Amino acid sequence: MILRSFASPGTHFRIVPSGSPPSVDGLAITEPKWLECTECGARVRIDGPDSHTTTIDNLPHERDCPQRDVVSQWFENTFLHG
Template identity: 45%
Template sequence: MTDLGARSFADRDTEFYIDESKTPVTVDGYAKGEPMILGCRYCSAQVLLTRDPTDPGVDDFSHDTDCPQRFVRSRWFRRQLTE
């Protein structure tokens, strides 16, 4: 995609990672190997993955100001802004 303002986290040219829990559920509330953190490959932005749909997600990332993915948002999020 050439329009950086319209990039989605699902586009092929964006890069995010998922870190898994490395400890038992008794330590951090996540089973060992369960997805725990979603993060940006280019900066320090990350969120804790939870089952609660109202918790912050990829649209709520606080990317560093020089991050090339700073304005990446889901298509759903963009539609909410224009309706």
Template identity: 40%
Template structure:
């Protein structure tokens, strides 16, 4: 498994996407996670860490989970 970059590696950065939702009618809001993940480098979002539409020149373009890398490298 040498040579692949994991999304959990300290040198990669992804953020959870949050939305602000109004609660009731008094103007009170709360932030909730949408379930999406955003690449900090290129701004691409996806529902799955292994299925990102990264920009061509994004340094995190080939970042995947260990499971996905094992399936590709067999």
């Protein structure tokens, strides 16, 4: 298995904001809610700054997604140490 950095130019992920008011999901409309793989569209819920459980390793990628092996270093740096 070849590990690639999440921050490398060859990888494509995006943060998707909630899009719904706090009364729906507890998040403001512009707060990050989903981490999405732009290759296959897989999404994983971002649990918030206190959670250490959400990483891109949890993304339910399609079987043939080219980004399945991307590690979560970028995510950790951004959400856990930022």
